[in-house]
Amino acid sequence: YYRWIVPAGMMMKMAEDPDQTMSARERARYLGNVRALLNGGEVTGDEYLALAAAFSKHPDPEIVAALMADLGSLKMPFVTDDLAQPFAAYVCQALGPARDRFGIEPRTDDEEAVKLIRPGLLSWLGDEGRDPEVRAYCEDMAQRYLNDPTSIDPSIAGAVLGVAASDGTPEEFKALQAKVESAKVPAERSRYLSALGKFDDPKLQDAA
Numbered sequence: 001y002y003r004w005i006v007p008a009g010m011m012m013k014m015a016e017d018p019d020q021t022m023s024a025r026e027r028a029r030y031l032g033n034v035r036a037l038l039n040g041g042e043v044t045g046d047e048y049l050a051l052a053a054a055f056s057k058h059p060d061p062e063i064v065a066a067l068m069a070d071l072g073s074l075k076m077p078f079v080t081d082d083l084a085q086p087f088a089a090y091v092c093q094a095l096g097p098a099r100d101r102f103g104i105e106p107r108t109d110d111e112e113a114v115k116l117i118r119p120g121l122l123s124w125l126g127d128e129g130r131d132p133e134v135r136a137y138c139e140d141m142a143q144r145y146l147n148d149p150t151s152i153d154p155s156i157a158g159a160v161l162g163v164a165a166s167d168g169t170p171e172e173f174k175a176l177q178a179k180v181e182s183a184k185v186p187a188e189r190s191r192y193l194s195a196l197g198k199f200d201d202p203k204l205q206d207a208a
Contacts, residue, residue: 003036008047015054024060031055031066035073045078053094061113064098068120075128091129099125104137106153119159126163127198138163142195146179149188161195173204 005011014021014030022030031052038048056067071091079087098121102114110118126134142164144151152160165176176196183189196208 003033003040005037005042008043011043011047011051012054015051016057018055018058027058027060028062028066031063031070035070045074048074049090049094053090056094057097059101061098061102061111061117064095065113065117065120067094068117068124071124071128088128088130091124092131095121095125095129099131099134104134106156115155119156122156122159123162126159127166135163135167146175149185154187158191158194161191162198165195165198166200168199168201168204170201170204173199173207 006014011034018027018030034043034048034051037043038045043051052067052070055063071094075087098117102110102118102121104118104122104125106115106118122134122138125131126138138160141152141156141160145157145161149157161176165172168176173196176192180189180192180196183192197205199205199208
């Protein structure tokens with residue numbers, strides 16, 4: 001168990017062409033190592049974000065999963081209200097290649113790894129990235145789910161409900177609350193409860 005570092009230019013070269021510089025195992029651990037260097041003060045925040053954006057172009061779903069996990073832990077300490085818009089742009093830039101490669105709509109021929117990352121991809125692009133196409137898709141799918149939970153792929157149900165709820169109105173909050181109270185299936189109730197906590201309106205957050 002160890003950490004490693006090389007000059008910044010070499011770190012970027014590795015991130016831009018990882019198939020030529022790293023094995024599959026090394027690629028899977030690259031971002032974790034860079035994140036540890038960030039935590040230790042060996043690389044700066046902007047260096048980390050540049051490396052992550054370059055590395056995210058790789059087609060391996062595990063790399064996309066690692067990036068989303070890191071973005072989640074970076075948002076809280078670094079992203080203040082005045083940085084929300086630049087952060088949204090970065091999220092779209094970093095996760096855009098994965099969106100283009102895997103799509104936002106579940107497919108019958110999806111690999112299992114792709115099925116696992118798509119909910120996170122929808123949540124990050126729709127909520128933090130404010131991607132208008134993703135948000136419109138999530139709102140449409142969420143309405144379908146509310147009308148009939150069997151009408152959409154269950155793997156994305158929680159993600160689309162959460163994205164759709166973020167800009168929700170008090171009326172939509174009440175409708176979702178009614179769904180919580182009437183749900184008979186535990187998985188459905190869990191998704192509704194999670195979505196209740198996604199509203200951006202502070203009053204609705206208190207109500208949740």
